[in-house]
Amino acid sequence: MSDETVGSWVGLDAAGVTGGLQFQQVTPKAWDEDDVDVKIMYCGICASDYGVLKGEYAPLEPRVGGHEIVGEVVRVGPKVANLKVGDMVGVGWQCDACRECDLCKNKDDQYCAGITWTLGLKYGRGAAKGTMSHGGFAKMWRGASRYAVKLPASLDPGNAAPLLCAGVTVYSPMKTYGAGTTRKRVGVIGIGGLGHAAVLIAKAMGAQVTAISRGEAKKADALALGATTYISTGKDLKEDFKGHENSLDLIICTINPDVLPVADYLSLLAPKGLIVVVGIVLTPLAVPTIPLIIGGRGVVGSNIGSPEDIADLFALAAEKDIKLWVQRWNMDDINKAMVDFGDGKPNYRYVLVNTDNGGKM
Ligand SMILES: [Zn+2]
Numbered sequence: 001m002s003d004e005t006v007g008s009w010v011g012l013d014a015a016g017v018t019g020g021l022q023f024q025q026v027t028p029k030a031w032d033e034d035d036v037d038v039k040i041m042y043c044g045i046c047a048s049d050y051g052v053l054k055g056e057y058a059p060l061e062p063r064v065g066g067h068e069i070v071g072e073v074v075r076v077g078p079k080v081a082n083l084k085v086g087d088m089v090g091v092g093w094q095c096d097a098c099r100e101c102d103l104c105k106n107k108d109d110q111y112c113a114g115i116t117w118t119l120g121l122k123y124g125r126g127a128a129k130g131t132m133s134h135g136g137f138a139k140m141w142r143g144a145s146r147y148a149v150k151l152p153a154s155l156d157p158g159n160a161a162p163l164l165c166a167g168v169t170v171y172s173p174m175k176t177y178g179a180g181t182t183r184k185r186v187g188v189i190g191i192g193g194l195g196h197a198a199v200l201i202a203k204a205m206g207a208q209v210t211a212i213s214r215g216e217a218k219k220a221d222a223l224a225l226g227a228t229t230y231i232s233t234g235k236d237l238k239e240d241f242k243g244h245e246n247s248l249d250l251i252i253c254t255i256n257p258d259v260l261p262v263a264d265y266l267s268l269l270a271p272k273g274l275i276v277v278v279g280i281v282l283t284p285l286a287v288p289t290i291p292l293i294i295g296g297r298g299v300v301g302s303n304i305g306s307p308e309d310i311a312d313l314f315a316l317a318a319e320k321d322i323k324l325w326v327q328r329w330n331m332d333d334i335n336k337a338m339v340d341f342g343d344g345k346p347n348y349r350y351v352l353v354n355t356d357n358g359g360k361m
């Protein structure tokens with residue numbers, strides 16, 4: 001690791017997801033006095049890394065993926081108050097915000113219009129203003145200490161990596177909307193990277209969990225993760241949901257279909273229940289108003305989570321011993337891992353390990 005450049009796996013074009021990531025030296029962001037340098041030991045692979053590197057969200061230019069970063073703080077700026085050298089920290093999808101708007105002041109900075117995503121977005125402030133952020137498929141991460149959250153000592157750092165995106169994306173709305181407290185019965189649509197985390201976390205929050213997935217393929221896993229009910233979906237949701245009407249208080253929808261038949265899913269909600277959408281669905285939702293009005297139901301969205309949400313989730317994971325289902329890959333094998341990821345093989349999350357930085361396989 002040098003002050004000048006960071007060894008990083010760079011996606012230069014769409015071949016980045018088919019085995020073409022190149023190991024290159026990349027210049028880190030310009031240093032700010034509230035920055036930390038983190039020696040990266042682990043980084044999860046998420047579907048949105050895959051999307052960014054494939055050019056699905058924005059025109060392709062050289063990018064370093066990875067936004068489930070865990071490692072050790074090796075340098076702190078003079079204005080860093082929350083961390084010290086030697087701390088283990090995690091960094092998720094967000095690496096900066098404007099820090100001045102009401103949302104930022106209220107610690108809702110994941111909704112700040114001036115958000116900087118951890119990879120592939122330009123910084124809006126500070127010494128690095130106008131330059132591109134780089135993710136965790138690399139040997140080091142540099143960024144604002146607010147977005148590097150300290151891990152509890154009892155949490156396995158390799159297992160914790162996917163909490164930083166998959167985990168907090170489902171945890172933040174469950175915390176906001178009272179999973180396990182005011183809303184006891186939680187449904188999870190889709191059992192994949194996010195959905196499997198949602199089942200584990202909802203159960204740890206004290207909720208009774210119903211998993212909803214296509215066919216029977218995920219049934220055994222869903223029950224092993226802690227769901228008590230499994231609804232298998234097929235061609236006709238109305239038929240599939242018979243007997244389950246009004247049975248859930250909160251539904252976390254993690255899937256990305258072309259069209260989401262939200263009216264059918266609404267039938268599962270009890271009065272005052274909410275569907276939270278965390279997976280992008282490109283076709284606008286057709287939401288019928290009568291079940292919303294008569295039952296006071298709602299359909300809302302949720303975006304990642306704040307650093308406070310991440311800290312709360314770390315604490316919950318440590319206390320309840322939440323173990324995501326993680327397969328570790330040496331980061332040197334990232335190109336093989338990305339190909340398998342694209343083939344839908346994770347069961348349910350891949351974590352890349354920098355063994356030369358002290359990460360454990
Ligand atoms: Zn802001």
Ligand SMILES: [Zn+2]
Pocket residue numbers: 046047048049067093165166
């Ligand atoms: Zn992600």
